[in-house]
Amino acid sequence: MSFPLTEEQHMVQLMVREFARKEIEPVAARNDVESRFPTAIIDKMGGLGLMGMMVPAEYGGGGTTAVSYVLALQEIAYACAATAVTMSVNNLVCGPLLEYGTEEQKEKYLIPLASGETLGSFAITEPEAGSDAASVSTRAVLKGNKYIINGSKVFITNGGHAGTFIVIARLGDKPRHRGMSAFIVERGTPGFEIGPEEKKMGVRASSTVSLVFDDCAVPAENMLGGEGEGFxxxxxxxxxxxxxxxxxxxxxxxxxxxxxxxxxxxxxxxxxxxxxxxxxxxxxxxxxxxxxxxxxxxxxxxxxxxxxxxxxxxxxxxxxxxxxxxxxxxxxxxxxxxxxxxxxxxxxxxxxxxxxxxxxxxxxxxxxxxxxxxxxxx
Ligand SMILES: Cc1cc2nc3c(=O)[nH]c(=O)nc-3n(C[C@H](O)[C@H](O)[C@H](O)COP(=O)(O)OP(=O)(O)OC[C@H]3O[C@@H](n4cnc5c(N)ncnc54)[C@H](O)[C@@H]3O)c2cc1C
The missing domain is CATH 1.20.140.10 (Butyryl-CoA Dehydrogenase, subunit A, domain 3)
Incomplete structure (x- = not known):
């Protein structure tokens, strides 16, 4: 295509194309049939800087442009769409941590996510809140120095393998989007259950699960951004x-x-x-x-x-x-x-x-x- 790319963008495109054709494409059909999550491939993609492409190198990312990201993701999807959505969601999770995270949150959560050490999920959808995202009912209540979260999420990409989840929940009494806040929740936090994998029509090698929060206590410092900024x-x-x-x-x-x-x-x-x-x-x-x-x-x-x-x-x-x-x-x-x-x-x-x-x-x-x-x- 005639669109002028910089030398760096062209190099990213060629490097990811070669990697995807050699490492991902040969196993994509088998992973689809067996609904097998490509853990080893995702690890290698972390090493190549693909899991947090637009995150600066000082925070563990690839430090590239969004244009490079578009080119790279196309090459991964050409080989395997399931691997592409896994990469896309991890990059999505890095974005708000970079933009709204405190230095401590960046250190603790962004660096491992962007370097591919940990996988991330972004959880907003609920059984009764899909397209109408402002209607989420998962609720957080501040008790002492912890937020206690109760509710459930559905269709959460990467959830079966993620270590870090950004969870959107209702806090306080303000209605709809004004009453929503974002929280960083670690896998393994007591009261946080991860459901079984959905049996999907496509992108079958990606992970899609439901999440249940039953009096799940997260440290107050794990709010991402300010109160009411979740939407x-x-x-x-x-x-x-x-x-x-x-x-x-x-x-x-x-x-x-x-x-x-x-x-x-x-x-x-x-x-x-x-x-x-x-x-x-x-x-x-x-x-x-x-x-x-x-x-x-x-x-x-x-x-x-x-x-x-x-x-x-x-x-x-x-x-x-x-x-x-x-x-x-x-x-x-x-x-x-x-x-x-x-x-x-x-x-x-x-x-x-x-x-x-x-x-x-x-x-x-x-x-x-x-x-x-x-x-x-x-
Ligand atoms: C494989 C997979 C992965 C996903 N990963 C994530 C994830 O990582 N995190 C996350 O939070 N969510 C995730 N989702 C959820 C996804 O974003 C929602 O499924 C989507 O937003 C639609 O919501 P819904 O399924 O509840 O459908 P509904 O909102 O119930 O919509 C049903 C139909 O009605 C239409 N509709 C609804 N409202 C209107 C309107 N006002 N006007 C016209 N048409 C309307 C919709 O367009 C749709 O066609 C995932 C979903 C899937 C299938």
Whole structure:
């Protein structure tokens, strides 16, 4: 693509591509079938600085730009979407610790997360609070020098393997978003239970669990940011997270595109390769158009973040477009494979399932449209 990258960004892209094709892609299908979390791969990614890419080196991170992050995450997702979401969520968790954390919190929690020593989770969703994130009912009450947390969270990525959780809970009497605060909770804290792994349609090698807090006491110094800042912290984290999910979707779409061309060029019907038919060429043309547009939208959001500008709108536009494009592209790629695409013998079957969740997590497509419309109408 013609977008000018700096030498460093180009190097990151090539380094991560080589790593992902060599180390991740060969085991991605097996990890999907067995729902096996890729612990050893995640450890290596920590060593490469991929788990806290935008965190400065002094706090254990890769010290790169958001543009490099977009490029790297696409390469990981091209090889394995489940590994990509694991990486994306860990990077998401690092963001608020860097922005809102005290020096002590950075020392204790950010450095191990950014260096890949510990895995992180971000927990906001509850059984009764999904798209309406301001309606969370998990509650924290200050008793002495501890916050006592009660409630539950669902669909928490990385939760089965994470050591550090940022948990959004209600504190005090203020309604909705004004009454929400963020807390750092360590795995193993008494009263904190981690549920079994969800049996998912896609990204099956990633970890997704529920969490239960039953009189879970966390030290008062583990509040992240100030009282009442939980919603703001969550939304800021999700803005960056959406650039990550957009990049994940683009990586999946690019993989499906390559699979479609490979299979469609090889498979002959009516005496010619499938790709010689105009109906198939139109699918390929539409996919090429959408991948390029999605890539540019993701870069535009990342560049706004790198410039220190507000990027909420761009991140939502990018996530909405990339995820819906990935679903369409995977649908067409599977269609081009005919019946073979419907079997586990072909990679496109996994890509099709993996793409689907990108329109759901970190704000559904409908929620992205709400964000974009609110921005346009304000
Ligand atoms: C694999 C996976 C991993 C996840 N990881 C995390 C995580 O790490 N941390 C975390 O906190 N959460 C996580 N989630 C939760 C995810 O963010 C939510 O599932 C998502 O926000 C939607 O919430 P919901 O599932 O409760 O759906 P609902 O909010 O119940 O929505 C159901 C449908 O109604 C639509 N809808 C809702 N409200 C409106 C409206 N006002 N207008 C139009 N349409 C509307 C939605 O778009 C959706 O299509 C994860 C989910 C999955 C599946």
């Amino acid at each position: 703001k912290i969550a939304m800021t984290a999700l803005d960056s997270g959406r650039i990550g999910i957009s990049s994940q979707a683009i990586g999946i779409a690019r993989a499906a595109f390559d699979e479609a061309i490979k299979y469609g060029s090889m498979r002959k019907q009516f005496g010619r390769a499938l790709v010689r038919n105009q109906a198939i060429q139109w699918m390929i043309a539409d996919a090429a158009r959408d991948i390029e547009a999605a890539h540019l939208l993701a870069l535009s959001a990342a560049m706004a973040k790198d410039r220190g500008e507000s990027f909420t709108r761009q991140a939502s536009i990018s996530k909405l477009f990339s995820s819906e494009a990935a679903v369409r592209i995977c649908y067409d790629a599977l269609q081009i494979h005919g019946g073979y695409g419907y079997t586990k013998d072909f990679k496109v079957e996994r890509l099709y399932r993996d793409a689907r969740v990108t329109t759901i997590y970190e704000g559904t497509s409908e929620v992205q449209r709400i964000v974009i419309a609110n921005n346009a109408l304000k």
